[in-house]
Amino acid sequence: MYAEKGNHIITTPIEHKAVLDTCEHLERKGYKITYLEVDQYGQVSPEAVRNAITDKTILVSVMMANNEIGTINPMAEIGKICKEKGVLFHTDAVQAVGKVEVDVQKMGIDLLSLTAHKFYGPKGVGALYVRRKNPRVRLSALIHGGGHERGMRSGTLNVPGIVGLGKAAELMVRNFSTEIPRIKRLRDKLWDGIRNNLDEIYLNGHPTERLPNNLNVSFAYVEGESLMMGMKELAVSSGSACTSASLEPSYVLKAIGVGEDLAHTSIRFSIGRFTTDEEIDFAINKVVGTVRKLRDLSPLYEMAKEGIDLKSVAWTGH
Numbered sequence: 001m002y003a004e005k006g007n008h009i010i011t012t013p014i015e016h017k018a019v020l021d022t023c024e025h026l027e028r029k030g031y032k033i034t035y036l037e038v039d040q041y042g043q044v045s046p047e048a049v050r051n052a053i054t055d056k057t058i059l060v061s062v063m064m065a066n067n068e069i070g071t072i073n074p075m076a077e078i079g080k081i082c083k084e085k086g087v088l089f090h091t092d093a094v095q096a097v098g099k100v101e102v103d104v105q106k107m108g109i110d111l112l113s114l115t116a117h118k119f120y121g122p123k124g125v126g127a128l129y130v131r132r133k134n135p136r137v138r139l140s141a142l143i144h145g146g147g148h149e150r151g152m153r154s155g156t157l158n159v160p161g162i163v164g165l166g167k168a169a170e171l172m173v174r175n176f177s178t179e180i181p182r183i184k185r186l187r188d189k190l191w192d193g194i195r196n197n198l199d200e201i202y203l204n205g206h207p208t209e210r211l212p213n214n215l216n217v218s219f220a221y222v223e224g225e226s227l228m229m230g231m232k233e234l235a236v237s238s239g240s241a242c243t244s245a246s247l248e249p250s251y252v253l254k255a256i257g258v259g260e261d262l263a264h265t266s267i268r269f270s271i272g273r274f275t276t277d278e279e280i281d282f283a284i285n286k287v288v289g290t291v292r293k294l295r296d297l298s299p300l301y302e303m304a305k306e307g308i309d310l311k312s313v314a315w316t317g318h
């Protein structure tokens with residue numbers, strides 16, 4: 001609806017493919033996309049948003065929390081700048097909803113997307129929050145034919161999905177104040193158990209401004225895929241769940257400056273509503289045991305321990 005006003009969109013290089021692929025599609029249709037730099041933790045600087053806005057900018061889209069590294073962005077600051085500049089602010093809040101407090105007023109958000117299955121609702125249903133005043137956001141129809149959802153998304157609605165999303169949201173809000181501290185405690189226990197028993201491990205993402213359920217760790221000298229295979233009792237992902245079928249290192253880790261070597265050793269752990277203390281104890285033992293076993297087999301780890309600078313080694317290529 002804003003194509004006449006301008007053709008410039010601002011986003012980040014570490015968005016989920018849901019946003020990145022959409023931006024790529026818009027680029028082919030003539031839109032200009034600015035991908036803001038993120039810092040070593042994956043955060044966008046509000047000042048960078050301000051500097052990127054031009055009189056052609058029609059939308060800023062910055063994810064509230066990253067799905068791989070869990071880093072949370074300074075939403076209220078970015079929202080304030082967008083408001084000052086009269087530019088609409090969209091956020092992919094899929095990871096944030098149900099994990100951290102989300103407030104479209106305080107954060108100055110005009111458009112917010114969420115999906116039910118990330119907070120224990122059914123798959124195949126999500127929602128888009130659309131601000132109705134200050135400013136009133138105008139949207140062009142996504143699907144034509146029938147006029148459902150104020151003409152924005154025609155077609156008979158998925159009632160079980162919608163009810164499921166609503167019920168999941170109700171349960172999430174009701175349990176939030178007890179569930180989230182519990183999940184965070186379990187996540188911290190897992191991290192402490194790992195870091196107190198292993199050396200050469202690195203936390204990816206922000207140390208404090210991160211989702212309570214997310215832990216993303218690089219285990220130097222241990223190949224992520226081998227680590228996963230060595231602890232099949234644990235459901236974890238190397239890279240991102242959506243791309244781990246490929247052996248490309250994660251583009252998110254790359255964007256925050258994690259070298260290719262360490263990126264290949266990274267594992268994402270997620271704690272959930274049904275995770276127990278016993279499972280965390282089991283996971284700590286499993287992770288520590290498997291990493292030790294794999295490192296015992298690793299000549300690189302041995303060389304590093306002997307003080308050999310691996311960068312000085314002349315590898316012969318094929």
Ligand SMILES: *Cc1c(COP(=O)(O)O)cnc(C)c1O
Nearest residue numbers: 016018066067092094095115126
């Ligand atoms: C899962 C996820 C999506 C995609 O949501 P689906 O409903 O699974 O398509 C988008 N963004 C983020 C940050 C996600 O984690």
